[in-house]
Amino acid sequence: MYLKRLELVGFKSFADRTELEFVPGVTAVVGPNGSGKSNVSDSIRWVLGEQSAKSLRGAKMEDIIFAGSDSRKPVNFAEVTLTLDNTDRSLDVEYSEVSVTRRVYRSGDSEYYINKRACRLKDIMELFMDTGLGKEAYSIIGQGKIEEILSTKSEDRRGIFEEAAGIVKYKTRKREAEKK
Numbered sequence: 192m193y194l195k196r197l198e199l200v201g202f203k204s205f206a207d208r209t210e211l212e213f214v215p216g217v218t219a220v221v222g223p224n225g226s227g228k229s230n231v232s233d234s235i236r237w238v239l240g241e242q243s244a245k246s247l248r249g250a251k252m253e254d255i256i257f258a259g260s261d262s263r264k265p266v267n268f269a270e271v272t273l274t275l276d277n278t279d280r281s282l283d284v285e286y287s288e289v290s291v292t293r294r295v296y297r298s299g300d301s302e303y304y305i306n307k308r309a310c311r312l313k314d315i316m317e318l319f320m321d322t323g324l325g326k327e328a329y330s331i332i333g334q335g336k337i338e339e340i341l342s343t344k345s346e347d348r349r350g351i352f353e354e355a356a357g358i359v360k361y362k363t364r365k366r367e368a369e370k371k
């Protein structure tokens with residue numbers, strides 16, 4: 192599984208539809224200060240379900256919608272689509288390409304899609320569970336994360352290994368069953 196494409200529409204500084212294509216291997220994003228590099232990584236965490244505006248460096252979720260500039264009017268919604276190559280079936284679905292989309296309006300309403308079909312955030316979280324992807328998983332190592340991995344409590348560290356071992360799904364189901 193690898194990241195194939197990222198499409199941004201009205202997300203932070205990306206007012207116009209912007210498409211980034213990735214190939215297997217290492218990609219580096221370079222550019223001057225304030226050019227939008229961190230906005231790209233924010234968009235990946237957001238589409239994977241990040242709910243905290245603060246961790247996306249804003250005060251409220253609306254702050255991720257393009258707010259306008261001297262020459263451009265603000266837009267009404269932000270949308271991000273992340274497309275993954277799934278020819279190795281790392282994701283437990285029949286498709287060799289899987290896209291997840293999230294859209295948010297100024298009203299705060301969020302919509303989620305898997306391969307263009309409307310779904311719940313829960314479906315997206317389940318799709319990525321135990322794959323290392325997902326908003327809290329180890330495929331995104333932000334500033335300070337390494338330190339966190341090294342210094343957190345043993346239960347938190349254990350969570351990282353459980354995700355890698357692929358058993359989070361079962362633990363979650365067990366917990367849900369116990370609640371009923």
Ligand code: ATP
Nearest residue numbers: 203204224225226227228229230254255256257258
């Ligand atoms: P650095 O090298 O300093 O880390 P960077 O390339 O990571 O910079 P970002 O933090 O990704 O830069 O981008 C910051 C820019 O995004 C700022 O110019 C800010 O005004 C713009 N920006 C953030 N949110 C919005 C928004 N909602 N609407 C319009 N522009 C936005």
Ligand code: MG
Nearest residue numbers: 225228229230
């Ligand atoms: Mg940055």
